[in-house]
Amino acid sequence: MIDNTFMLKELLGVGGSSKVYSAVAEDGNEYALKIIRKDKGYSNETAMRLVTNEMKVMEKLGSHPNLVNGISCNPSGTAMLADGFHEIRYLVLEKCKNGSLSTIIRQTGPLEEELAKFLFFQLCSATQYIHDRNYAHLDIKLENVLLDDFFNIKLADLGTAVNVEDSLGFTNKRRGTLLYMAPELAKINKKEMVDATIADVYSLGVCLHLLLTGEFPCEETFNNEMSSFETEISGNTDPNDTSKC
Known part of the structure; x- marks a missing residue:
């Protein structure tokens, strides 16, 4: 039981x-x-900031038919478990009952072109809405593209989103998932700036390729180029530095 209000059912x-x-x-x-996962080693301050920052982004963006709705957040909640009470940090979100596009592709394979076009248009609509409000998502991937009761898409996970209004669309923050990440963002250093909205467009292209083929574009080449780099950054990541992915 969470805060004497929510009963957990299943891991999604x-x-x-x-x-x-x-x-x-x-x-x-x-x-x-x-x-927020306790096994990631976040400090209490960082864990609180993760939920409050994401909620603030959702509040600033407002409502869009293809974005997951944020209901509330609790940066200092309580979970009653078998071994006692535990402090947790969490967000309450709209539930999308039909899972993610990633699961659909794994189960059924590539989509018919007309269906892929329909879903991709909705995904682009959500992304354009975010960009028009001076944010970049920076983790667009099929795992974050959920399906509601009517199989319309809902783009989720704004925890990586950055406000790019003051930087004219650019960022020096490396965030996201490598196989969906624009190469210039994957290899960025803090002295460089990358167009964050263009990085989102690259991720959209990867999503479309997956919808139509069931495969990542140039996956083998990408893995060969990035494997040593990924090992390097994963071994030097401070869990409390939320500027990193």
């Missing part, structure tokens, strides 16, 4: 910084609870 997904569970509230409504 695991991300780099959080786990997402299906939960039922006292009123019987179902939600998705995004709970």
